[in-house]
Amino acid sequence: MSGEPQDIARTSRGRYRPGFNTGLTKRMRIAARLEELRAEYDPDGNASAVDQNRLKLAAMHYVIAETARDPTVSVRSTRTAEYLLNKLRPPSAPRPLTTARAMLDRLERGDP
Numbered sequence: 001m002s003g004e005p006q007d008i009a010r011t012s013r014g015r016y017r018p019g020f021n022t023g024l025t026k027r028m029r030i031a032a033r034l035e036e037l038r039a040e041y042d043p044d045g046n047a048s049a050v051d052q053n054r055l056k057l058a059a060m061h062y063v064i065a066e067t068a069r070d071p072t073v074s075v076r077s078t079r080t081a082e083y084l085l086n087k088l089r090p091p092s093a094p095r096p097l098t099t100a101r102a103m104l105d106r107l108e109r110g111d112p
Contacts (some may be wrong), residue, residue, distance in 0.1 A: 080101040
């Protein structure tokens with residue numbers, strides 16, 4: 001994944017267009033990776049603000065790992081991204097009823 005749309009940043013000859021910005025390209029790469037991570041780790045969009053920021057940081061680290069020329073930096077960024085993704089909270093499950101008797105009581109009262 002290069003993250004750089006060829007039709008936006010380059011001309012038909014392969015040269016960069018006027019106004020080309022490497023920062024813009026990097027932000028586009030991060031946004032693309034962030035959408036991939038959100039689709040995998042938060043498909044419902046119910047993540048907390050902390051988890052959303054962790055996803056964004058993990059996307060940044062993955063882009064750094066892809067573009068780094070130094071293998072040490074690449075490995076360090078990949079491990080940091082994996083660490084951040086491991087800290088994401090799983091979605092909360094609905095609370096089960098404590099006993100069958102409590103469920104029967106609710107049905108007798110007419111509560112769904």
